[in-house]
Amino acid sequence: MTKLLIFLLATLLFCSGISNVQMGMSQHFDHPNPVREMEFSYHDKAMENKQMIICGVCKTILRKVITFIGKTASKEEINQKLDRICQKIRISGCQSFLQKYKNKVVNSLLSGDKAGTICIKLKLCKKMDMQTIQ
Incomplete structure (x- = not known):
């Protein structure tokens, strides 16, 4: 009898724990498919990181170009x-x-633009990336 009571009590506690976890998860995820929402979130972060890498490469190449070419080249x-x-x-x-x-790089260099400005004009950097990537 004691074993049965302990078993029933343990089962009751376990089941209430499961329902609390399920309620917590449903409150945590407003999206109808929480796994899908997490995939979108990771995808957005990956795209953001890719954008920052592209911006960084653009600026690095253009800084080297500007140093190599000089400021008064025809x-x-x-x-x-x-x-x-x-x-x-x-x-x-x-x-x-x-x-x-x-062609766009040549015209921007003739205008005296800096690397960051050129990368923004080429749409390889966003203005907000300029604060992050120096």
């Missing part, structure tokens, strides 16, 4: 130096970056 000098710069700075993605953005 359009022709900039184009010639851009054709050779990726061999000198050896940053992965430099060639594809310049193939895609060369």
Whole structure:
């Protein structure tokens, strides 16, 4: 009889614990599918990190470009130096970056823009990234 009472009491406590956990989980997740919500959250963080990496690479390449080219180069000098710069700075993605953005980079360099400003114009950085990535 004592064993039966202990068993029933333990079962009652265990079941009430399960219902509390389930209620807590349902209160914690407002989304109809909490696993899906977590996937979206992780995806957003991954995309945010990817954006910051792209921004950082853009700024690194352009800082090297500006140092290599100088501030008083003509359009022709900039184009010639851009054709050779990726061999000198050896940053992965430099060639594809310049193939895609060369004309815009040349115009921005002629305007005297800094690396961060150029990356924002190219839509590879957001203004808020500029505070995070120096």
